[in-house]
Amino acid sequence: MTSRRRPVPARAAMRTGLVVGLGLVLGAGLSACSATNTITTDRSYQASDGVGVDLGDVTATNLIVLAAEEGAPGTMLGAVSNAGSSDAELTFTTPDGGTPVSIDVPAGETVVLGPDDEAVDLEEVPVAPGAYLEVSVSTDQGGTSSVRVPVLDGALPEYADLVPDAG
Numbered sequence: 001m002t003s004r005r006r007p008v009p010a011r012a013a014m015r016t017g018l019v020v021g022l023g024l025v026l027g028a029g030l031s032a033c034s035a036t037n038t039i040t041t042d043r044s045y046q047a048s049d050g051v052g053v054d055l056g057d058v059t060a061t062n063l064i065v066l067a068a069e070e071g072a073p074g075t076m077l078g079a080v081s082n083a084g085s086s087d088a089e090l091t092f093t094t095p096d097g098g099t100p101v102s103i104d105v106p107a108g109e110t111v112v113l114g115p116d117d118e119a120v121d122l123e124e125v126p127v128a129p130g131a132y133l134e135v136s137v138s139t140d141q142g143g144t145s146s147v148r149v150p151v152l153d154g155a156l157p158e159y160a161d162l163v164p165d166a167g
Helices: 010-031
Strands: 051-055 058-067 076-083 088-093 100-105 112-115 132-139 141-151
Touching: 010 141, 051 132, 051 141, 058 088, 058 132, 076 088, 076 100
Parallel strands: 058 141
Antiparallel strands: 051 058, 058 076, 076 112, 088 100, 088 132, 132 141
């Protein structure tokens, strides 16, 4: 006994072709979204509460100042990266005439700022938590830039143990 295949009805073949065609059109249409929309993870952004500044090969990211109150000592948190081939010195200066604070950033490395890492202590923060402190950031190679750094207190649990004592 030989088996015979039954011919596929024209209606079933048409339905299969329609489903395949619709799948191809939908696939092409949905994949085109990334061709016309910018991928946001390709852009540099501050992923924390802080702000950043770019000085050529040296980049400071997520800068914030912690202080208990206006006039109290403060500390700066953040990170500084040096993408250059030579070491850099980064200097932070506040407009109130406070002592400038300098840190060394080795070539090709990132230095974490904070009381447990590279300390950037400010003698007195002239603005209250919730305001912005104008900070001048400079390097010999990248020049100087002014940035408005947010001042926070210990209200957020992640910063509570990092705020310098007011007295």
